[in-house]
Amino acid sequence: MEFVAQHPILVVSLVKIVVLLFVLMTALAYLSWFERKVIAHIQSRWGPYYVGAHGLLQPLADGVKFLFKEDLTLPAADKVLYILSPFLALSLAMTTLALIPFGPATVYIFGQPTQLVVANVDVGLLFLFAITSIGVYGVALAGWSSNSKYSLLGGLRSSAQMISYEVSLTLSVVGVLLLAGSFNFNEIIEHQQGYFQYLPFIPRWNVFPQIVGFVCYFISAIAETNRAPFDLPEGETELVGGFHTEYSSFKFAMFFMAEYGNMITVSCLATILFFGGWLSPLPDSWTWQQYLPGVGLLLAALYLAYDTVRNMRGIGRIQLAVVTLLAGGIGLLCLLPGVAPVILGPFWFLGKVFFVIFFYVWTRSTLPRMRYDQLMSFGWKLLLPVSLLNLVATALWIVVRHP
Amino acid sequence: MNVVPISYYLVLSAILFGLGVVAFVFKRNIITIFMSIELMLNAVNLAFVAFARAHDQLDGLIFVFFVIVIAAAEAAVGLAIVITIAHNRRSLNVENVDLLKF
Amino acid sequence: MSIPFILFFVFALVAVGGAIMLILAREPIHSALSLVLVMVALAALYLLLGAEFISAVQVIVYAGAVMVLFVFVIMLLNAGVEERTNFSHMAKYAGLPLAIFLLFGLTHWMAHSAIGATVANGVGAPNQAAVSTRALSTMLFQKYLFPFEATSILILIAILGALVLAKKGTE
Numbered sequence: 001m002e003f004v005a006q007h008p009i010l011v012v013s014l015v016k017i018v019v020l021l022f023v024l025m026t027a028l029a030y031l032s033w034f035e036r037k038v039i040a041h042i043q044s045r046w047g048p049y050y051v052g053a054h055g056l057l058q059p060l061a062d063g064v065k066f067l068f069k070e071d072l073t074l075p076a077a078d079k080v081l082y083i084l085s086p087f088l089a090l091s092l093a094m095t096t097l098a099l100i101p102f103g104p105a106t107v108y109i110f111g112q113p114t115q116l117v118v119a120n121v122d123v124g125l126l127f128l129f130a131i132t133s134i135g136v137y138g139v140a141l142a143g144w145s146s147n148s149k150y151s152l153l154g155g156l157r158s159s160a161q162m163i164s165y166e167v168s169l170t171l172s173v174v175g176v177l178l179l180a181g182s183f184n185f186n187e188i189i190e191h192q193q194g195y196f197q198y199l200p201f202i203p204r205w206n207v208f209p210q211i212v213g214f215v216c217y218f219i220s221a222i223a224e225t226n227r228a229p230f231d232l233p234e235g236e237t238e239l240v241g242g243f244h245t246e247y248s249s250f251k252f253a254m255f256f257m258a259e260y261g262n263m264i265t266v267s268c269l270a271t272i273l274f275f276g277g278w279l280s281p282l283p284d285s286w287t288w289q290q291y292l293p294g295v296g297l298l299l300a301a302l303y304l305a306y307d308t309v310r311n312m313r314g315i316g317r318i319q320l321a322v323v324t325l326l327a328g329g330i331g332l333l334c335l336l337p338g339v340a341p342v343i344l345g346p347f348w349f350l351g352k353v354f355f356v357i358f359f360y361v362w363t364r365s366t367l368p369r370m371r372y373d374q375l376m377s378f379g380w381k382l383l384l385p386v387s388l389l390n391l392v393a394t395a396l397w398i399v400v401r402h403p
Numbered sequence: 404m405n406v407v408p409i410s411y412y413l414v415l416s417a418i419l420f421g422l423g424v425v426a427f428v429f430k431r432n433i434i435t436i437f438m439s440i441e442l443m444l445n446a447v448n449l450a451f452v453a454f455a456r457a458h459d460q461l462d463g464l465i466f467v468f469f470v471i472v473i474a475a476a477e478a479a480v481g482l483a484i485v486i487t488i489a490h491n492r493r494s495l496n497v498e499n500v501d502l503l504k505f
Numbered sequence: 506m507s508i509p510f511i512l513f514f515v516f517a518l519v520a521v522g523g524a525i526m527l528i529l530a531r532e533p534i535h536s537a538l539s540l541v542l543v544m545v546a547l548a549a550l551y552l553l554l555g556a557e558f559i560s561a562v563q564v565i566v567y568a569g570a571v572m573v574l575f576v577f578v579i580m581l582l583n584a585g586v587e588e589r590t591n592f593s594h595m596a597k598y599a600g601l602p603l604a605i606f607l608l609f610g611l612t613h614w615m616a617h618s619a620i621g622a623t624v625a626n627g628v629g630a631p632n633q634a635a636v637s638t639r640a641l642s643t644m645l646f647q648k649y650l651f652p653f654e655a656t657s658i659l660i661l662i663a664i665l666g667a668l669v670l671a672k673k674g675t676e
Contacts (some may be wrong), residue, residue, distance in 0.1 A: 021508075070659065078532075078534075080535075081534070081538075121557070122557060122635065122637075123557045123558060123561050123638060124564070126557075126558065126562075127561055129561075129565055130561050130564035130565045130569065131564075133564065133568070133569025133570065134541075134545075134564065134568060134569055136569065136573055137538075137541065137573070137576070139606050140573065140576055140577070140580070141538075141576075143580075144534065144580050152580065156577065156580060156581075159573065161575070162575075163573055166569075170565075183638060301511075381591035406507070406509060406510070407509055407510055407513045407553070407584070408616070409620060410615040410616045410618070411513065411517075412513075412550070412554070412617050413551075414608075414611065414612050414615060415517050415520065415521070417608070417611055418524075418608065418653065419520060419521070419524055419543070420526070421604065421607075421608070422521070422524040422525065422528060423524070425528060425537070426524075426527055426528045428646050429528070430528070432533055434533050434537075434578060434579055434582075434583060435527075435533055435536050435574065435576070435607055438527065438537060438540050438575060439527070441540060441571070441572075442527065442540060442543060445543065445544060445547055445567070448547070448563075449547055449550060449551075452551050452554050452556050453554060453560060454552075454620070455556070456554045456555060456556070457619075457620050458661075461636060461640060461641055461644050462644070464556055464558075464559050464636060464641055465597060465641070465644060465645055465649050467556075468559065468562065468645070469565060469652060469656060471562060471566050471567055472566070472656050472660065473656065473659065474567070474662075475566055475567070475570065475571050476659055476660050476661075476663035477664075478571045478574060479574065479663050479664070479666075479667045480663050480666045480667055480670070482575065482578045482667075483666065483667040483670035483671050484577065484670060486578060486581075486582065486640075486670075486671065487583075487606055487670055489582050495582060
């Protein structure tokens, strides 16, 4: 305890990092389950269904498979870079989540009051873009170090696509920065409080004045994270596997997780910049909304209980019963008077992030792939001028309105 | 409480600059020579930021901003020239680019 | 041994280690990656000196765009293993002692100067807070407006030059 008193920031940061890592690794694993289920249901089939109840143990099975697969090491590859690239990609994808604020409330860890963010940096948005810029190296070095034609081509194409769309990504966000006047995430979110003057039921989120910026941002984000419809460099039917052709077992799993991590980061950023972060769409005077998370989880637990009794047999029944009890327990926990106001911010934040990720997966299963030259000309010839025009229009509007 | 004097940063800047000069003089690959120029520019940037902190003025930081921008422009044009040389001379060894020697 | 001291030494060692790896690496791609390491370590040192905006700009522009350009060119030109040079005898036997002597002289002179003794962090620092982006941008757009506009024209010239050179080279 004396150590805690002498180095309060260090201990509190370590606790937050551990909690965030734990939640993030679980989220990455179950994001793959979510994506497979959603794509499957859009394609009129079930996704993973047999491994656990409703396929819930599928990520565990995939993890075990990746661990036990043969770990190839190419003889002609550059060994240092070959092993370094997946680590670089994954660690950068996970680092960006240290900057994201999850809620406004002050929690007490070991008696120290602290915010729900690991690092509240004044230039948080710039640092997030900085970490994303370094992520290009993971892809480029993976392609080079595999010492294979397809990998090199895929890696170069992927990284060229990433650096092209980085420009329009950063420019489409500058409109939001001009409105908010700061790089700090908390200040950007607090700028989006309240409701519009003549439409008092629409919250003052940045997506409404900056709809062009949001569309440019979202398209650039899909291209930046190499997801469909912009995933030509890594689609299985196109360039064999792109930059991760020669990777197997755990290193491939790391690239896989890095892609999902990038997806989560970009969705969190979209929520903070355009959808009001942890702000609630309902008026703040409705204090009953702090019981929404708990009530929602209890309703979900009731539905799961019904599903257990009605549809499951055998071991699936036991697994789903465990999930029901877990959901019910967390629901009751969220109804406690000490926890309810704290959990409200993260509840809205994670709900919005969930919808943005759902939109991501929906886009993947709906749109066909774009050809590489179409992709590059779209990024440079259409998205970049539109982002610039958005920036100029926002700046002009601010100068005219507030001279 | 021990704090870091500015002279530590200046010595580090001098060391990095010296290592950049060594790399510039002794390497034979054009691209590596280019990278040593970037290393020297970075060392100078560090000295500028350290002095900006010491005098508590922002002009040093503005200068660093311009140095970074100009280094980016220089790298773009320089690498285009390097690609042209590589196509024409079929080699990246700087000792092969000696047509103007007397 | 306070935290800024330890952080300074860690990042300084990483920067010098990266620079030495740049000299000693056999393949250009390893040199390029060591330079990226140096740039990231320098960005951390800028943070210690309170320049947050410059640190982020260094990583985004320098380490994230300029060095990616270098890495692309190395990959496209397939720059192979660098041949070993024989350093001249003068460089090998007199160079290193002279360099160390110069370094000690420089350190001694700087440490005893007035500006060198100013502390960078903690009690006695000229400005304990980080530099705000707002102050920096006000100065950039008011006092240094002409260099700013001239630099943008310079970048335009660089883009045009690179385009013309790249086109000619592939004929």
